[in-house]
Amino acid sequence: MIISKKVEKALNEHLSLEIAAQYNYLSVASWCDKEGLEGAAKFFYKQSAEENTHFMKFFAYINEVGGHALVPELKNLKYEFKSITEAVELALGHEQKVTKAIYKILALSKDEGDHATEDFLRFFVDEQKEEEVQFKRILDKLKLIGKGPQSLYYIDKEFEKLSAQATGKKKKDTAAE
Ligand code: FEO
Numbered sequence: 001m002i003i004s005k006k007v008e009k010a011l012n013e014h015l016s017l018e019i020a021a022q023y024n025y026l027s028v029a030s031w032c033d034k035e036g037l038e039g040a041a042k043f044f045y046k047q048s049a050e051e052n053t054h055f056m057k058f059f060a061y062i063n064e065v066g067g068h069a070l071v072p073e074l075k076n077l078k079y080e081f082k083s084i085t086e087a088v089e090l091a092l093g094h095e096q097k098v099t100k101a102i103y104k105i106l107a108l109s110k111d112e113g114d115h116a117t118e119d120f121l122r123f124f125v126d127e128q129k130e131e132e133v134q135f136k137r138i139l140d141k142l143k144l145i146g147k148g149p150q151s152l153y154y155i156d157k158e159f160e161k162l163s164a165q166a167t168g169k170k171k172k173d174t175a176a177e
Pocket of ligand 1: 018021051098
């Protein structure tokens with residue numbers, strides 16, 4: 001096995017955070033759909049799909065390096081949100097947790113002299129920075145738009161724009177691979 005037992009355990013524990021992100025965003029997307037926030041729904045469906053790719057990257061990596069990837073149990077899903085702001089705050093909070101967890105595994109792989117895992121995690125360091133910045137910007141926009149009578153309309157338009165940008169970025173990333 002290329003990775004140590006300690007790193008394997010840490011990576012397996014991390015799987016639950018990635019799948020929780022996938023399911024949380026799917027749940028937010030569905031709530032947005034129900035509330036008529038089509039742009040926000042589209043954005044969160046995409047986020048959810050992206051989290052699935054993160055989950056699968058970790059999952060495949062564990063097995064690739066001779067470990068045993070374990071499908072995590074998922075608890076405490078939330079289906080209702082007080083507002084789109086609450087949903088975005090929860091998303092940002094979750095991403096911050098994911099970033100911390102990735103930094104911890106990175107530190108552990110350094111201690112263990114595990115350069116392969118360090119290398120593997122580099123993509124996620126960049127990805128986490130992007131996601132945290134994105135959710136912080138959305139929160140700033142939500143504050144700026146405020147709670148006026150037409151605010152939900154403008155908020156939804158902003159999500160629509162973000163969703164289109166995300167599609168453009170993914171196309172560029174795929175072309176670069
Ligand atoms: Fe894959 Fe956004 O954590």
